[in-house]
Amino acid sequence: MDFSEPAEATQLKSELSAFIETEIQPLEAEHERFLGPDAERHIFDDEFRQVPEYLELKATIRKRAAEADFWGMNMPESVGGRGIGTLTDAIVAEYLANQPPGLHTYAVRGAGGGPTPILLNCDDQQRDRYLEPLMAGEKTTCFALTEPDAGSDPHFLETTAEKEGDEWVIDGRKSWISNAPYADFAMVFARTSGEPGQIDGISCFLVDTDTPGLSVGDIHRPMGHAWVAPAELELENCRVGDDALLGAEGKGFFQAMEWIGNARLGVAAGCVGSAEFLLEKAVDYAEERETFGNPLVERQGISFPLAEVAMDIERTRQLYRYAAWKVEQDQDARKETAMAKLAAAKLENRAADVAMQVHGATGYSRREPIEKRYRTSRGKRLTEGSDEMQKQTIVRELRD
Numbered sequence: 289m290d291f292s293e294p295a296e297a298t299q300l301k302s303e304l305s306a307f308i309e310t311e312i313q314p315l316e317a318e319h320e321r322f323l324g325p326d327a328e329r330h331i332f333d334d335e336f337r338q339v340p341e342y343l344e345l346k347a348t349i350r351k352r353a354a355e356a357d358f359w360g361m362n363m364p365e366s367v368g369g370r371g372i373g374t375l376t377d378a379i380v381a382e383y384l385a386n387q388p389p390g391l392h393t394y395a396v397r398g399a400g401g402g403p404t405p406i407l408l409n410c411d412d413q414q415r416d417r418y419l420e421p422l423m424a425g426e427k428t429t430c431f432a433l434t435e436p437d438a439g440s441d442p443h444f445l446e447t448t449a450e451k452e453g454d455e456w457v458i459d460g461r462k463s464w465i466s467n468a469p470y471a472d473f474a475m476v477f478a479r480t481s482g483e484p485g486q487i488d489g490i491s492c493f494l495v496d497t498d499t500p501g502l503s504v505g506d507i508h509r510p511m512g513h514a515w516v517a518p519a520e521l522e523l524e525n526c527r528v529g530d531d532a533l534l535g536a537e538g539k540g541f542f543q544a545m546e547w548i549g550n551a552r553l554g555v556a557a558g559c560v561g562s563a564e565f566l567l568e569k570a571v572d573y574a575e576e577r578e579t580f581g582n583p584l585v586e587r588q589g590i591s592f593p594l595a596e597v598a599m600d601i602e603r604t605r606q607l608y609r610y611a612a613w614k615v616e617q618d619q620d621a622r623k624e625t626a627m628a629k630l631a632a633a634k635l636e637n638r639a640a641d642v643a644m645q646v647h648g649a650t651g652y653s654r655r656e657p658i659e660k661r662y663r664t665s666r667g668k669r670l671t672e673g674s675d676e677m678q679k680q681t682i683v684r685e686l687r688d
């Protein structure tokens with residue numbers, strides 16, 4: 289049994305570290321207000337739209353990351369990615385999350401608008417039109433699956449696409465779609481045949497966001513993750529050609545689930561990295577801060593929760609790495625991936641809670657990164673499959 293980190297991951301982390309230092313940190317220094325305690329006030333206007341300067345900054349980061357081959361690096365080399373393995377990808381996610389707040393996460397993981405393996409289903413013409421500009425950082429996209437009445441159960445979606453001559457007419461409403469207000473094109477999932485609840489009969493369409501009939505509705509006001517800009521997408525008599533269909537007709541649900549399955553490991557690893565960051569801050573603070581004449585860390589009421597978070601980090605790290613290893617061995621890792629995502633999202637929530645408790649009022653201030661992680665970590669128990677959906681998967685696998 290070999291527990292050492294793959295050489296590919298160690299090398300990539302070192303390259304990323306140099307890239308962040310030379311290309312990203314100067315941008316952070318120049319745009320400090322987009323990262324500071326009042327970041328959200330500067331990023332958004334009164335209508336909760338991201339201000340042009342922030343959008344330009346994201347575009348600059350994308351271009352720099354694409355030129356350095358970090359943007360979409362988990363995509364295969366045949367489409368301009370680095371083709372890095374699942375385990376390396378996850379280890380990098382952990383590494384990026386275990387850092388002070390910054391713009392580096394956007395540069396590599398794209399916050400909901402970057403390259404996604406679903407687009408490997410593109411035909412030649414779709415590759416030229418969508419995938420290549422996406423890989424170059426020139427375009428962004430959004431993944432439009434969730435609807436107001438279909439979230440955990442997306443196969444009950446109500447959006448339909450009906451064939452009229454050589455056109456598809458799409459009607460429906462999507463909600464909580466990250467990057468919807470800024471995407472150049474959307475991956476829209478709609479029922480093309482079958483009944484609500486059937487997993488066959490859902491298709492994915494690539495729809496330019498300036499297509500008549502497609503519009504952005506309400507911009508949600510999330511508690512955290514505001515920068516991913518989740519919003520509604522409305523489709524009313526939205527007409528696209530046959531060339532908008534991605535991959536095989538009726539197989540969109542499988543494309544979506546494959547992507548979400550892969551994304552879960554990245555989320556799990558990121559939660560572990562963030563928990564490490566929070567733990568280190570809490571330990572440092574507990575050593576420095578004195579009450580009743582002694583450092584906080586000498587009180588078991590403070591130090592034991594830290595020991596428990598440390599233990600949980602270790603076991604959750606091994607769990608996500610084991611799941612990633614199984615994926616790389618072409619073994620079925622659905623159960624372990626669900627376990628890793630469930631455990632890691634809960635871990636980050638607990639680590640943020642413990643770090644805030646150790647910091648007292650200081651941790652409750654927006655000037656400390658703990659407050660933001662407390663908010664964002666909560667969302668991770670809902671997205672990419674909620675806690676309950678992970679448990680459902682685990683039980684299904686146990687019963688198979």
Ligand SMILES: Cc1cc2nc3c(=O)[nH]c(=O)nc-3n(C[C@H](O)[C@H](O)[C@H](O)COP(=O)(O)OP(=O)(O)OC[C@H]3O[C@@H](n4cnc5c(N)ncnc54)[C@H](O)[C@@H]3O)c2cc1C
Binds near residue numbers: 432464671
């Ligand atoms: C910040 C953010 C970004 C997002 N970005 C995207 C995106 O880019 N694209 C996209 O398509 N979606 C996106 N989503 C939506 C997300 O995927 C859904 O919120 C998620 O799938 C849950 O669906 P729901 O909110 O409708 O909850 P529901 O499905 O209504 O569930 C409500 C609660 O009930 C639980 N529950 C549901 N069914 C059961 C059951 N059978 N047994 C036990 N418990 C159950 C759920 O776990 C949850 O706790 C985003 C959400 C957030 C918060």
